[in-house]
Amino acid sequence: MMSYDELDSRKMMILKAVIDDYITSKEPVGSRTIAKKYDMGLSSATIRNEMADLEEMGYLSQPHTSAGRIPSDKGYRLYVDKLMNPLVTDLKPSEEDIIEICGYMQDKIHELNQMVKAASEIVSRLTHYTAIGMANNEIKHSVKALQIIPVDLRKVLVVVVLDNDTIKNQMVKVEQTLSTEELSRLSVICSELLTGSRADNISLEMINEIVGLSGVERERVLPIVDGVLDCIKQCDSAEIYTEGTANLLEHPEFNDVSKAKTLLELFNNEAEMAKLLQGCDNAGAKGIVVKIGTENEITQVSDCSVVTATYSLNGVNLGTIGVIGPTRMDYNKVISALEYVRRRMLPE
Amino acid sequence: MMSYDELDSRKMMILKAVIDDYITSKEPVGSRTIAKKYDMGLSSATIRNEMADLEEMGYLSQPHTSAGRIPSDKGYRLYVDKLMNPLVTDLKPSEEDIIEICGYMQDKIHELNQMVKAASEIVSRLTHYTAIGMANNEIKHSVKALQIIPVDLRKVLVVVVLDNDTIKNQMVKVEQTLSTEELSRLSVICSELLTGSRADNISLEMINEIVGLSGVERERVLPIVDGVLDCIKQCDSAEIYTEGTANLLEHPEFNDVSKAKTLLELFNNEAEMAKLLQGCDNAGAKGIVVKIGTENEITQVSDCSVVTATYSLNGVNLGTIGVIGPTRMDYNKVISALEYVRRRMLPE
DNA sequence: TGTTAGCACTCAAGATAAACGAGTGCTAAC
DNA sequence: GTTAGCACTCGTTTATCTTGAGTGCTAACA
Numbered sequence: 001m002m003s004y005d006e007l008d009s010r011k012m013m014i015l016k017a018v019i020d021d022y023i024t025s026k027e028p029v030g031s032r033t034i035a036k037k038y039d040m041g042l043s044s045a046t047i048r049n050e051m052a053d054l055e056e057m058g059y060l061s062q063p064h065t066s067a068g069r070i071p072s073d074k075g076y077r078l079y080v081d082k083l084m085n086p087l088v089t090d091l092k093p094s095e096e097d098i099i100e101i102c103g104y105m106q107d108k109i110h111e112l113n114q115m116v117k118a119a120s121e122i123v124s125r126l127t128h129y130t131a132i133g134m135a136n137n138e139i140k141h142s143v144k145a146l147q148i149i150p151v152d153l154r155k156v157l158v159v160v161v162l163d164n165d166t167i168k169n170q171m172v173k174v175e176q177t178l179s180t181e182e183l184s185r186l187s188v189i190c191s192e193l194l195t196g197s198r199a200d201n202i203s204l205e206m207i208n209e210i211v212g213l214s215g216v217e218r219e220r221v222l223p224i225v226d227g228v229l230d231c232i233k234q235c236d237s238a239e240i241y242t243e244g245t246a247n248l249l250e251h252p253e254f255n256d257v258s259k260a261k262t263l264l265e266l267f268n269n270e271a272e273m274a275k276l277l278q279g280c281d282n283a284g285a286k287g288i289v290v291k292i293g294t295e296n297e298i299t300q301v302s303d304c305s306v307v308t309a310t311y312s313l314n315g316v317n318l319g320t321i322g323v324i325g326p327t328r329m330d331y332n333k334v335i336s337a338l339e340y341v342r343r344r345m346l347p348e
Numbered sequence: 349m350m351s352y353d354e355l356d357s358r359k360m361m362i363l364k365a366v367i368d369d370y371i372t373s374k375e376p377v378g379s380r381t382i383a384k385k386y387d388m389g390l391s392s393a394t395i396r397n398e399m400a401d402l403e404e405m406g407y408l409s410q411p412h413t414s415a416g417r418i419p420s421d422k423g424y425r426l427y428v429d430k431l432m433n434p435l436v437t438d439l440k441p442s443e444e445d446i447i448e449i450c451g452y453m454q455d456k457i458h459e460l461n462q463m464v465k466a467a468s469e470i471v472s473r474l475t476h477y478t479a480i481g482m483a484n485n486e487i488k489h490s491v492k493a494l495q496i497i498p499v500d501l502r503k504v505l506v507v508v509v510l511d512n513d514t515i516k517n518q519m520v521k522v523e524q525t526l527s528t529e530e531l532s533r534l535s536v537i538c539s540e541l542l543t544g545s546r547a548d549n550i551s552l553e554m555i556n557e558i559v560g561l562s563g564v565e566r567e568r569v570l571p572i573v574d575g576v577l578d579c580i581k582q583c584d585s586a587e588i589y590t591e592g593t594a595n596l597l598e599h600p601e602f603n604d605v606s607k608a609k610t611l612l613e614l615f616n617n618e619a620e621m622a623k624l625l626q627g628c629d630n631a632g633a634k635g636i637v638v639k640i641g642t643e644n645e646i647t648q649v650s651d652c653s654v655v656t657a658t659y660s661l662n663g664v665n666l667g668t669i670g671v672i673g674p675t676r677m678d679y680n681k682v683i684s685a686l687e688y689v690r691r692r693m694l695p696e
Numbered sequence: 697t698g699t700t701a702g703c704a705c706t707c708a709a710g711a712t713a714a715a716c717g718a719g720t721g722c723t724a725a726c
Numbered sequence: 727g728t729t730a731g732c733a734c735t736c737g738t739t740t741a742t743c744t745t746g747a748g749t750g751c752t753a754a755c756a
Contacts, residue, residue, distance in 0.1 A: 030719050043729050048720070066719050066736045111519045144499060151493045151509050159507050159517065161499050167517055169507065171459045245593070246612035249605050257597050257605070264594035378748050391700050396749070414706045414748050 006057060007078075013040060014050050015059055016083040019071045023330055026252055028068030073293035073327065076305070080290045080331050087336045112165045116319050117241040119341050124244025126337040129325035130267065133241040134277050135166055136317045142198045143232060148187035148224065153177050156224060158231045164318060168234050172227030176220045186214045186221060190228055199233045240274060242267045253303070253326040263324075266300045276301070277308055277320045287311070287342075288335055293327045305329055309338035311345070354405060355426075361388060362398050363407055364431040367419045371678055374600055376416035421641035421675065424653070428638050428679050435684045460513045464667050465589040467689050472592025474685040477673035478615065481589040482625050483514055484665045488546040491580060496535035496572065501525050504572060506579045512666060516582050520575030524568045534562045534569060538576055547581045588622060590615045601651070601674040611672075614648045624649070625656055625668045635659070635690075636683055641675045653677055657686035659693070 007015070017038045021029045031048040034040075051069055054060045059075035062068075071079065112135045120133030141162040149157045154177065159169045178186070189210055194202065207225055214221050245267050254260040266272055276298055287310045294302045301324065308322040321341065323334045355363070365386045369377045379396040382388075399417055402408045407423035410416075419427065460483045468481030489510040497505045502525065507517045526534070537558055542550065555573055562569050593615050602608040614620055624646055635658045642650045649672065656670040669689065671682045 028719090032719075044719095045729050045731090046727085049728090052721080062720090064736065065721095066717090066734085068719065145497055145505065147495060147497045147507075149493055149495045149507060149509070151513075155513070157493065157507065157509055157515065159495075159497060159505065161497070161505055165499075165503070165519065167505065167519070169515055169517065171513065171515070243616075246609050246616060249609040249612065255605055257603055257608075260605075260608075261594050261597040264597065268591075268594060376748090380748075392748095393700050393702090394698085397699090400750080410749085412707065413750095414708075414746090416748065 007059075010040075010042075011050055011054060012078075012083060014047060015054055015071075015075060016079065018051070018054075018060065018069055019075060019079045019083070020085075022070055023328055026328065028063055028070050030068035033068070071328075073295065076292045076327055076331075077295075080292070085332055087332060087339060111167060112318060113167075113239055113241075115345065116321065117243070119345055120241045120321055121243040122344075123321055123323060123337050123341055124247060126340065127323055127325075127330070127334050128244070128247050128250060129323045129329060129334065130242065130244045130247055132267075132273055132277060132322040132324065133243070133319065134238050134274060134321075135319040136164065136238075141166070142196050142201075143194050146187075146191045146194055146228070148183055148190065148228070150178075150180055150183050156183065156227070158224075158228050160228075160231050164316065168231050170227055170231040170234065172224055174220075174223055178216065178220060178224070182214070182216050183224075186210075186216070186224065189213045190225070194228070194232070197232075202229060202232070238274065240270050240277075242273065251326050253328065262300050263304075266298070272298060272300075276306055276324070277322050288338060290331065290335075303327060305331075307331065307334045307338065309342065311342060355407075358388075358390075359398055359402060360426075360431060362395060363402055363419075363423060364427065366399070366402075366408065366417055367423060367427045367431070368433075370418055371676055374676065376411055376418050378416035381416070419676075421643065424640045424675055424679075425643075428640070433680055435680060435687060459515055460666060461515075461587055461589075463693065464669065465591070467693055468589045468669055469591040470692075471669055471671060471685050471689055472595060474688065475671055475673075475678070475682050476592070476595050476598060477671045477677060477682065478590065478592045478595055480615075480621055480625060480670040480672065481591070481667065482586050482622060482669075483667040484512065484586075488548055489514070490544050490546045490549075491542050494535075494539045494542055494576070496531055496538065496576070498526075498528055498531050504531065504575070506572075506576050508576075508579050512664065516579050518575055518579040518582065520572055522568075522571055526564065526568060526572070530562070530564050531572075534558075534564070534572065537561045538573070542576070542580070545580075550577060550580070586622065588618050588625075590621065599674050601676065610648050611652075614646070620646060620648075624654055624672075625670050636686060638679065638683075651675060653679075655679065655682045655686065657690065659690060 014034065017034050017040075018029050021033060021037065031044040031051055034047050035042060035044040051060060054075075055062065055069060058072055059078065060069040061072050063070060116133040116135050120131040123133075124131035141164050143160055144163045144165075145159075145161040147159050149159065151157050151171070154173055154175075156172050156174060156178075157169055158172060159167065161167050193206055193210055193213075197206070207229070210225055211218055211221050245264060248254050248260055248263060254263070276296065289308050289310075291306045291308075293305065296302060296304070296306055303326065304324055305327045306322055306324050307329075308320050310320050311318045321338060323329075323338070325334070362382065365382050365388075366377050369381060369385065379392040379399055382395050382399075383390060383392040399408060402423075403410065403417060406420055407426065408417040409420050411418060464481040464483045468479040471481075472479035489512050491508055492511045492513075493507075493509040495507050497507065499505050499519070502521055502523075504520050504522060504526075505517055506520060507515065509515050541554055541558055541561075545554075555577070558573055559566055559569050593612060596602050596608055596611060602611070624644065637656050637658075639654045639656075641653065644650060644652070644654055651674065652672055653675045654670055654672050655677075656668050658668050659666045669686060671677075671686070673682070
């Protein structure tokens with residue numbers, strides 16, 4: 001953790017004013033603006049000197065000689081860590097939003113993925129940025145329920161529920177059909193032997209045991225057992241929900257079409273998106289991590305900030321929701337929204 | 349069906365040349381260009397006269413006085429119906445595409461939704477436009493398999509497979525737990541009574557019968573039975589896959605950010621997207637429908653064309669895949685791609 | 697009568713230049 | 727240490743000019 005002792009309180013105050021102003025005005029901010037708008041009993045010249053200092057120290061930068069200052073990543077970092085206004089905890093979503101949210105909140109949503117998707121959508125609405133949701137898959141979850149269902153002569157369906165309430169299913173094509181009795185026996189056997197196991201935890205012996213207990217010829221059960229294992233393994237590839245992609249285009253920093261395109265493509269790349277969220281596991285005090293600009297490992301977002309919140313219940317990590325926007329984002333609003341969702345979605 | 353007798357073959361030839369050229373060059377095309385590039389033994393002046401006629405008849409228009417001509421919706425219509433080159437049936441996807449496609453085509457994909465999603469992605473890659481896929485939900489499908497699975501003390505999972513191989517599942521919260529035996533009996537009863545039914549086809553009597561046969565107190569089974577019905581009903585709300593949204597920004601007609609935003613928002617609106625695909629049910633000879641510009645009912649796409657293909661197997665409508673792009677799209681390429689996917693995905 | 701060469705005309709797009717103004721750094725006075 | 731004042735910078739805006747692709751029209755031609 002770096003210290004900011006090099007800055008006296010006046011410099012801090014000025015830096016905060018500059019960033020606050022830039023976040024709302026979207027324009028480089030000059031000394032005179034600060035002097036006028038924020039009554040700190042200083043002339044523009046004084047502020048000018050301070051701003052020159054701040055630039056030299058790397059907290060601000062100038063797009064060109066005769067322009068105002070804009071914050072650097074370092075500046076934002078200090079802002080987020082120390083300067084930002086206290087969170088607005090009474091964030092008031094619009095009427096329409098409330099209706100929408102209530103719709104989702106009906107207790108129909110027991111399934112984690114659904115909940116994550118709904119939460120992401122809410123966050124994106126509240127913030128007007130793009131939100132990404134991912135149910136936790138870092139901790140390997142174990143099987144809570146498992147069933148094999150006959151569908152038709154050539155197909156069976158494997159359904160697995162994990163202990164974090166995600167559901168996976170997989171259709172398996174079978175060459176040689178099994179009788180209903182054989183199948184239901186197999187289902188019970190699999191369920192008994194595999195419940196509690198994790199994907200990385202299933203040994204060859206277990207498989208052999210299942211095949212043996214099933215009382216069916218090896219070549220007839222094996223495809224199905226394979227399907228079951230596939231289905232369990234599949235659970236490691238989390239689904240990712242990206243909501244509010246259109247919001248990107250609201251912000252002037254993405255008026256450049258090629259920039260917007262790069263990001264849109266990133267949004268459609270699940271693997272990269274997962275990386276983006278996973279870089280943020282060592283969550284801070286509140287489980288919220290802010291990555292500013294080049295602090296992100298993915299180069300496409302080096303002029304974006306990513307704010308992620310990790311949600312857990314009873315010590316179990318449920319998932320992560322992230323917000324992605326320009327470095328000039330309203331950090332306060334974003335963090336408030338993520339906190340709002342935490343309060344709203346998770347029982348105390 | 350309107351007739352185009354008003355056009356002699358020379359006008360047709362010129363119209364075709366103009367549209368062909370415009371589709372590739374993206375620029376309004378002038379008489380001189382046509383005279384030079386397409387050797388039709390006519391001077392630019394003659395072509396100029398013909399183009400003036402074509403404009404008067406509404407097949408072409410001019411962005412401004414001293415510019416070349418661009419096709420109108422009416423022009424595109426005639427082009428698609430009569431003038432367009434025969435399909436390129438030997439469409440050769442790139443090496444990378446082939447690998448990708450083979451990956452999808454592994455016989456893992458038995459589930460319809462997955463297949464539709466994969467097909468949409470392929471189409472979007474082949475065409476560089478945005479593709480939309482939707483498994484058919486217009487014909488109500490009937491239940492092919494159904495099972496109720498205990499998950500934990502307070503939750504059961506309902507899984508339904510329809511006769512078009514879509515899978516739906518729904519988690520149901522129960523207040524008063526049922527024993528495993530009760531649950532499996534209920535599962536069998538539901539399965540026996542509901543298999544073959546459609547969502548709009550389930551009567552109150554059937555529900556009462558299920559409750560009666562279950563041998564469990566009404567208030568304990570009813571939530572679960574409700575969950576089952578919900579799950580079946582849910583099948584009517586088809587999932588829609590939109591692939592290649594980023595491709596939008598490749599085309600100069602969407603350089604205008606606000607236009608792009610409008611479309612991106614549309615893409616995230618499942619209800620509207622479904623409407624877009626459903627307007628195209630009275631499929632033509634090959635099951636492919638082209639809607640040009642204002643022919644679409646949705647105003648946001650009045651400067652786009654939508655090409656949809658309906659796929660069926662053994663007379664059963666499986667689903668629809670659509671491509672959306674500027675009216676100046678490469679209709680030939682798009683239709684070829686949709687046909688390609690038909691050949692590739694559907695066994696003969 | 698249909699085709700073509702020629703020419704004046706139009707108009708978007710690009711280039712050039714001037715005026716503007718927001719903002720700076722520096723200096724000197726307070 | 728603070729501030730008023732001033733010269734300077736440089737992106738933005740506005741106006742003006744030039745260019746060139748393309749047209750419509752007319753008159754001559756086959």
